Amino acid sequence: MNLEKVLSISGKPGLYVLKVQTRTGFVAESLLDGKKISVSLKSNVSLLSEISVYTYEGEKPLAEIMQLIATKENYGSAISHKEDTATLAAYFREVLADYDEERVYPSDIKKILNWYNTLHDKGLLVAEAPETPADEAPVAVEKV
Incomplete structure (x- = not known):
């Protein structure tokens, strides 16, 4: 589950997804209604991942x-x-x-x-498949 770009903005209902960073802040899209809003750097914003x-x-x-x-x-x-x-x-x-x-x-x-x-x-909660590094892949053992 990746919460890296999901935001909570103080004073605004619901959650938002970070879309684009601008010179004066950023643009976020509401998960409630899909509307995009401009958010200034002065706003109190929390990343869910933090x-x-x-x-x-x-x-x-x-x-x-x-x-x-x-x-x-x-x-x-x-x-x-x-x-x-x-x-x-x-x-x-x-x-x-x-x-x-x-x-x-x-x-x-x-x-x-x-x-x-x-x-x-919104379908953002999905089971993450466990990662298996190539080093830990099963190895066939040959009997002599």
Whole structure:
């Protein structure tokens, strides 16, 4: 799952895909309606690939969390982000048992599930095939 060009723009609903960088900012396309917008460098923008979730052992990248949700749901939709707080917390605990409940707020869980379902609806969540380097390819052994 590649979140390298997926953005969250503060003050704008939904997620965006980075299309083109300009001299004064960049152009992004909304995943909700497909409209392109111009975003200045002064805007508060977060790349999903740079976001992490607090756990008791440290931080986990959002891509790993998305992968855990996808595995749990067999690459289907997750529960709605509009569920009540207790249901969302219980669901997130199933996905990531060691998340730091004091630093990960219900609003964060809602946002992650909303983002996951948006990416799922747009077909951006796909199972990645494991890479097998040529060095590790199976070798035939000859008996003498």
